[in-house]
Amino acid sequence: FYIVNGCSLTSGADRKCRRMINSIYKKNPETKVIITGCYAQSHPYLDSINQSKSLIVPQYLKEFIPEIATNQFRANRFSPLLLKDYLKERMQMRINAFAGRSRAFVKIQDGCSDYCAYCIIPFMRGNPKSKKAEIIIKEISGLVKAGFQEVVLTGINLGVWAEDLSGELSLSSLIRQIEKIKGLKRLRLSSIGVQHINKELIQVIADSGKLCKHLHISLQSGDDFILNKMQRKYSVSKYLGKIEQIKKAVENISFTTDIIVGFPGESNEHFKNTLKAVKIVGFLKVHIFPFSPREKTQAYCLPEKVALKTIEMRKQQLKDTAMQVSLLFRKSLLNKTVQVLFEQQEQDYSIGYSDNYVPVKVYGCKNLENKLLSIKVIRVTINHTFGRLL
Ligand code: SF4
Structure with missing residues (x-):
């Protein structure tokens, strides 16, 4: 079958x-x-x-x-x-994915009730449901015993974790508990809404020796008119303000994001504002999605659809800008030391991710998989970042 x-x-x-x-x-x-x-x-x-x-x-x-x-x-x-x-x-929502032998993904939350105008997920996954802290701790402890060094906490809307559970719980308090697990080397958040990043969480990231200095925060558009139509829960200035706050508190932190191009009504001016925001943040990576109308969602019936040709053009423009800002961010790491958890070998290169989520290639070494090592960044190109073992 x-x-x-x-x-x-x-x-x-x-x-x-x-x-x-x-x-x-x-x-x-x-x-x-x-x-x-x-x-x-x-x-x-x-x-x-x-x-x-x-x-x-x-x-x-x-x-x-x-x-x-x-x-x-x-x-x-x-x-x-x-x-x-x-x-x-x-609701047991067991562990559901692994990346090689080094990184495991633990689902701690499912569902979303935000109903962004373009998104089908709330219709498919229902209201938010959280996995209990004790189950999460047990699962992660088991993974650490099995040899995993990094755990990624995943969910549809991580920031609302515990809102449906009783007690004074928050994502920050959960992270502090997880950090205490002996043998766990790294912890990462898969993605989080900008409105859920508060002072406490920023402090946790700044203080933590285990939580990775990388956040995936969906921007979707860099224009307030479009964000409003999308029914997102922040403005561009709120988003950028939060990024600034995090950058000040956490050295070398990287940001990745999702952006929709060609949302109904998106004019050239609106799109230019998105390019501007991408440059201001200096994302390490931008995941670009051409607008795709989904039945049941509010955006399905919205007028002023953007022509496919225009969407393609904007996609390419955004891709070029994203590559340039990624290059700048990665260049800022030149000659610095980063901690890389190696995941795979490709011919003569060992490849792994730094704690700030840069894929780093090291030439001429073997058997580095599942090792967390200090690497000096020695060369950066438009597509790759190279390092040397220290
Ligand atoms: S885009 Fe994210 S926050 Fe918005 S409805 Fe979909 S899952 Fe929820």
């Missing part, structure tokens, strides 16, 4: 999933397909597919697929009814 783990973030991703499912059935009409991921939760196309040959497993039950599939095959039937049995285990 096949498993299709489909993304549904953009309409392009939807199309790819649909094509893949069709081509599987075309090649093997009798095969069974398990469809999961966000795509499994929202798409009307799924209503039309053969229910006896396919099983739709919602995103939040994805980790139970081996169990579900085994039971269904053992029972010699393919039925969605058995899925109910797994629902009660849902």
